[in-house]
Amino acid sequence: MDDDFSELSLDDLMRTxxxxxxxxxxxxxxxxxxxxxxxxxxxxxxxxxxxxHIYTKYWNHKYHAMVFAEAVVRAVTRLEVEGHPxxxxxxxNDDEPHIFIRWCLTLPVSTAADELIASVRAADxxxxxxxxxxxxxxDSVLVLGKDTDDSLLLLKDIQAELETLGYFVYIIKEQPDxxxxxxxxxxxxxxxxxxxxxxxxxEPSGHLYEMPHVAKMAECIVVVLQQxxxxxxxxxxxxxxxxxxxxxxTYDRNELAVxxxxxxxxxxxxxxxxxxxxxxxxxxxxP
Numbered sequence: 001m002d003d004d005f006s007e008l009s010l011d012d013l014m015r016t017x018x019x020x021x022x023x024x025x026x027x028x029x030x031x032x033x034x035x036x037x038x039x040x041x042x043x044x045x046x047x048x049x050x051x052x053h054i055y056t057k058y059w060n061h062k063y064h065a066m067v068f069a070e071a072v073v074r075a076v077t078r079l080e081v082e083g084h085p086x087x088x089x090x091x092x093n094d095d096e097p098h099i100f101i102r103w104c105l106t107l108p109v110s111t112a113a114d115e116l117i118a119s120v121r122a123a124d125x126x127x128x129x130x131x132x133x134x135x136x137x138x139d140s141v142l143v144l145g146k147d148t149d150d151s152l153l154l155l156k157d158i159q160a161e162l163e164t165l166g167y168f169v170y171i172i173k174e175q176p177d178x179x180x181x182x183x184x185x186x187x188x189x190x191x192x193x194x195x196x197x198x199x200x201x202x203e204p205s206g207h208l209y210e211m212p213h214v215a216k217m218a219e220c221i222v223v224v225l226q227q228x229x230x231x232x233x234x235x236x237x238x239x240x241x242x243x244x245x246x247x248x249x250t251y252d253r254n255e256l257a258v259x260x261x262x263x264x265x266x267x268x269x270x271x272x273x274x275x276x277x278x279x280x281x282x283x284x285x286x287p
Contacts, residue, residue: 065099144214
């Protein structure tokens with residue numbers, strides 16, 4: 001293949017042996033029936049960048065264009081965490097009406113051209129479907145716990161870890177209050193709009209009142225994080241045995257990231273298992 005040739009149609013791409021392209025080249029695929037794509041070879045890998053251009057003037061979607069773009073970024077992060085070869089989502093919005101979303105797909109250099117085309121199309125559809133799912137069904141997480149001084153910094157660390165996994169995270173103290181709404185109503189409003197709730201339970205705080213409402217009355221999926229050798233109360237200990245939607249994870253401070261990931265895996269597995277159960281036993285939930 002001519003190293004100087006950088007623009008390919010789908011027909012050109014189908015005639016290309018990707019395993020022998022030069023590493024110096026960057027190749028663009030331009031076709032009206034294909035996502036805007038460029039790729040290059042890096043050793044045994046093909047690094048493929050997919051670009052989405054949203055022109056807000058003609059954007060026809062129930063969600064604002066930038067809201068959707070941010071959901072795409074979170075969708076790519078969630079899919080990467082789940083093991084898909086998708087990564088590195090970004091948004092460019094220098095010119096206000098134009099939003100560019102870019103993300104990467106990684107494939108082996110041995111991938112045939114037709115497989116690359118099919119993979120890009122499948123990945124593009126998967127990303128858009130997940131972005132819509134995130135907006136329609138909420139991939140947000142509510143974090144509760146002591147929220148003053150160093151304890152607030154701990155909640156911020158938990159928030160940061162969750163955000164690296166692609167979630168939108170609420171710390172209840174930082175959300176605006178509404179006249180006429182009690183504290184527990186505010187907590188329930190955010191809990192019920194979240195996929196699951198994380199409670200940091202190492203020190204006593206208002207969460208001791210909030211947790212029974214969230215875990216038992218509202219039946220939210222609840223992750224309890226508790227530092228080794230510490231704990232706000234013994235009153236929750238028997239809850240973990242009786243209430244299936246609530247699980248405690250004990251952690252050392254230097255292992256927070258690992259335990260947050262483990263707790264998220266449990267919460268997601270519980271969500272999927274419960275969803276499957278609903279589809280099995282409730283006729284109006286049948287897919």
